[in-house]
Amino acid sequence: MSRPSVAIASLGGTISMTPSAAAGGVVPKLDAAQLVAAVPGLGELADISAEPIFQLPSASLGPEQLLACLAWAEGKVAGGARGVVLTQGTDTIEETAFFLDLYWRHPEPLIITGAMRTPLAAGADGPANLLAAVQVAMDDQSRGRGVLVVMNDTIHRARWVCKSDSLSVQTFVSPDGGPAGRVVEGQPEYFHPPVDRPLASPPTRRFPKVAVVPALLGDDGDLAVAALDLGYEAIVVAAFGAGHVSFGFAAHVERLSKVVPVVIASRTGAGATASRTYGFSGSEVDLARRGALLSKWLHPLKARLLLGALLAAGTPREQIPDAFAKWGTLPRHSPIQQQPVP
Numbered sequence: 439m440s441r442p443s444v445a446i447a448s449l450g451g452t453i454s455m456t457p458s459a460a461a462g463g464v465v466p467k468l469d470a471a472q473l474v475a476a477v478p479g480l481g482e483l484a485d486i487s488a489e490p491i492f493q494l495p496s497a498s499l500g501p502e503q504l505l506a507c508l509a510w511a512e513g514k515v516a517g518g519a520r521g522v523v524l525t526q527g528t529d530t531i532e533e534t535a536f537f538l539d540l541y542w543r544h545p546e547p548l549i550i551t552g553a554m555r556t557p558l559a560a561g562a563d564g565p566a567n568l569l570a571a572v573q574v575a576m577d578d579q580s581r582g583r584g585v586l587v588v589m590n591d592t593i594h595r596a597r598w599v600c601k602s603d604s605l606s607v608q609t610f611v612s613p614d615g616g617p618a619g620r621v622v623e624g625q626p627e628y629f630h631p632p633v634d635r636p637l638a639s640p641p642t643r644r645f646p647k648v649a650v651v652p653a654l655l656g657d658d659g660d661l662a663v664a665a666l667d668l669g670y671e672a673i674v675v676a677a678f679g680a681g682h683v684s685f686g687f688a689a690h691v692e693r694l695s696k697v698v699p700v701v702i703a704s705r706t707g708a709g710a711t712a713s714r715t716y717g718f719s720g721s722e723v724d725l726a727r728r729g730a731l732l733s734k735w736l737h738p739l740k741a742r743l744l745l746g747a748l749l750a751a752g753t754p755r756e757q758i759p760d761a762f763a764k765w766g767t768l769p770r771h772s773p774i775q776q777q778p779v780p
């Protein structure tokens with residue numbers, strides 16, 4: 439039987455960073471081949487190919503680089519790879535994973551991993567994370583699950599994953615959906631079967647600028663108005679609680695919604711926006727009446743990327759609410775018939 443092939447590409451991040459006296463700290467240095475070389479036995483698991491794509495801190499990745507990664511990964515699965523792995527900085531994984539998941543149409547798993555500790559630190563986590571990522575990428579159970587984040591032997595879906603801690607090795611969490619699975623003794627074990635994922639149409643134009651403006655105590659969101667002058671084409675409000683803003687911010691939302699799509703998401707980091715609970719001025723009911731969309735389960739950072747993708751695909755304004763709702767709402771499952779135990 440032929441061995442599975444797994445393609446790995448490095449984009450930079452802490453997993454690749456070594457000290458530079460000139461820079462005054464660590465900077466991206468190691469490439470995919472060097473990361474692979476630091477994992478004993480990796481080559482015995484699968485046919486591994488390793489390529490550097492970028493050498494960046496993840497704060498400086500953007501749509502242009504991610505679309506290049508997407509094209510690279512598609513080329514690898516077309517060439518027979520059983521799965522692909524990207525190594526990158528952890529600071530933006532919650533966004534890059536969601537961005538790539540919007541477009542990843544293949545059953546083969548696309549895995550993203552990184553490290554919280556640099557390669558020279560005691561207890562560096564990069565090699566273990568890369569090993570687990572390859573183990574997940576080559577396993578048939580990982581097929582049909584879209585883009586997955588593998589860190590600290592835990593598997594997260596792009597839709598839910600968030601970075602929750604600035605420096606801890608245990609930083610990635612999936613607050614609402616929970617993790618997809620764990621890596622146990624070198625094998626992925628999933629808590630649930632794969633679910634259907636909505637997909638975005640490919641971009642037909644440059645990715646637009648979409649602003650995220652937080653609701654803040656004693657602030658009426660004037661930045662949201664200024665964003666239009668700066669060329670932003672849509673606005674996500676990271677609103678209080680279940681989707682609430684001040685009276686003044688609500689008036690801005692009404693004016694802005696006449697010009698650009700405005701999405702209300704919760705700044706709390708977990709839970710859905712409400713839709714029919716609160717009726718005060720600036721509440722979710724009021725903001726929807728004023729023309730805003732409610733993000734439901736979608737985190738503000740992910741809502742921003744989805745709005746950008748819909749606009750980049752040329753989605754007409756009147757179709758944005760329905761298109762957006764496919765990601766914000768959860769699919770309703772038909773009841774399962776219980777089978778008696780024989």
Ligand code: ASP
Pocket residue numbers: 450451452453494495496497526527528529530552553554
């Ligand atoms: N602290 C980051 C990391 O964990 C740096 C980055 O995102 O590039 O990789």
